Amino acid sequence: MLSLVPAAVGVALMLTLAAGAYAASRTDGLDYRTAVLAAAVAVAVGGAAVTAVSVAPAGEPAAADGSEPRVTTTPAPGTATPTAIPTPTDTPRSPSTASTVVSVAAGDRLTYRTASGAKRTVRLAGVDAPGVEGASPRQFDGVLTGSRGRACLADQGRRSVRALRGRLLDETVTVRVVDERGTPTAVVTHDSRSINRHLVARGYVRATDGRYDDAERAARSATLGVWSCTLVEPDRPIRADASTGLRIAAVHPNPPGDDAAALNEEYVVIENTGRTTVDLSNWWLTVGDTVVLLDGPALHPGTNLVVHVGTGRDTDGHLYLGATRPLLGNAHGTLKLSDGDSNRSVRLTY
Structure with missing residues (x-):
């Protein structure tokens, strides 16, 4: 229902514009048709003004600060409420x-x-x-x-x-x-x-x-x-040196990634299968054309020594040759372990 105040404003506006049009026709000599046209415009403008006024529903007063009142939209009876359409990210994955x-x-x-x-x-x-x-x-x-x-x-x-x-x-x-x-x-x-x-x-x-x-x-x-x-191991046990019991137990020639960046992952495993301790201080390891003095520690019966190609600190069970490039072939190679004090040697080819 329209409020009386906005309606009164609209009627007053129409009367004022109509009166102005009549006065203009009398004072300025406008013809009767011009006055009628002006009155029609006044009626149209006044009606629009009445229509354009926002009103609050009955029982909901306008805002005290003069702002526009809130309008609540209620679906007509029998009208279904719209349902949001799910996006592709809402689609569940394949169930188990x-x-x-x-x-x-x-x-x-x-x-x-x-x-x-x-x-x-x-x-x-x-x-x-x-x-x-x-x-x-x-x-x-x-x-x-x-x-x-x-x-x-x-x-x-x-x-x-x-x-x-x-x-x-x-x-x-x-x-x-x-x-x-x-x-x-x-x-x-x-x-x-x-x-x-x-x-x-x-x-x-x-x-x-x-x-x-x-x-x-x-x-x-x-x-x-x-x-x-990744390891080269003998297909059948290699006969160790009869007097020392030493043998090459395994070779790891191809570390993951760049071989030159992982020199310590290139290594040879030497095993003492004998019954006596072997002094490795004068034993030599030959890899292809490269001959390296182990100058290693004593290797006790039943123990292994891992010989790394790269640089590091020697510890119990680990020896570092200090090479600056890869020594072991990734596809094939021949290794020989020999005693500098005698003709004893052990060989492995892969």
């Missing part, structure tokens, strides 16, 4: 589903059957396993390059398949698909444990993104699974 593993094709690929009977094949997200035919050693940073490294990865690829089959075949697992593009990738959980992380931690696969980096570092440190391919 309980399924049964029916086959394992590779160390990072399996097929499962859902509760409805449908079969789906997924790759394990965030990991990569070497195939049963091997893989390029360059994909597994730090692995021995060349045919020896490829053969080692092939062996580890077969091991990873056997491990995954033994753990998951015919077992109930939870599958959460994280990427539907191409062959879907998923995180698979068994007995409340992530299979993806488990495989990385055991060295069966490598991590391909940051989520499992900590597990890979631990596996590398323990030279588990594919990371055992």
Whole structure:
């Protein structure tokens, strides 16, 4: 209902404008039609003024400070309230589903059957396993390059398949698909444990993104699974020097990343398999064309000495040669350990 004050203002405005138009016609000699036109304009302006006045609904007084009163809009009876349309970020991710593993094709690929009977094949997200035919050693940073490294990865690829089959075949697992593009990738959980992380931690696969980096570092440190391919170990025990019992037990020639930036990760492991302590102060290590005096400590029976290529402080069980460049070949090489006081020597070729 209109307030009386705004209505009175509108009527007064109309009367004033009409009177002005009449006076103008009498004083200035305007014709009758001009006066009528002026009165019509006055009526129109006055009506608009009345219409334009904002009023408060009954029972809601205008603001005391003279500001415009608040207008509340109420939907008409029977009108549905509009619903916000969700944005793409509101769309939930693929839900986890309980399924049964029916086959394992590779160390990072399996097929499962859902509760409805449908079969789906997924790759394990965030990991990569070497195939049963091997893989390029360059994909597994730090692995021995060349045919020896490829053969080692092939062996580890077969091991990873056997491990995954033994753990998951015919077992109930939870599958959460994280990427539907191409062959879907998923995180698979068994007995409340992530299979993806488990495989990385055991060295069966490598991590391909940051989520499992900590597990890979631990596996590398323990030279588990594919990371055992970073070490050169004799296929069969090398006969140690009969009089000393010394032998070259392992070689780590290819550290991850830039070899020149990780010289202390290039190393040779010397083992005393004999029954007496051996003084290494006059023993020499030959690596290709490089001959280095060990000038090492006494090596007790049943102990190892790790000989690092780079620079560091010699400690019990660790010796540093102080080289400024890599010495060990990443794909192949020959090492010889010899006694400067006699003709005794031990050789390893890889």
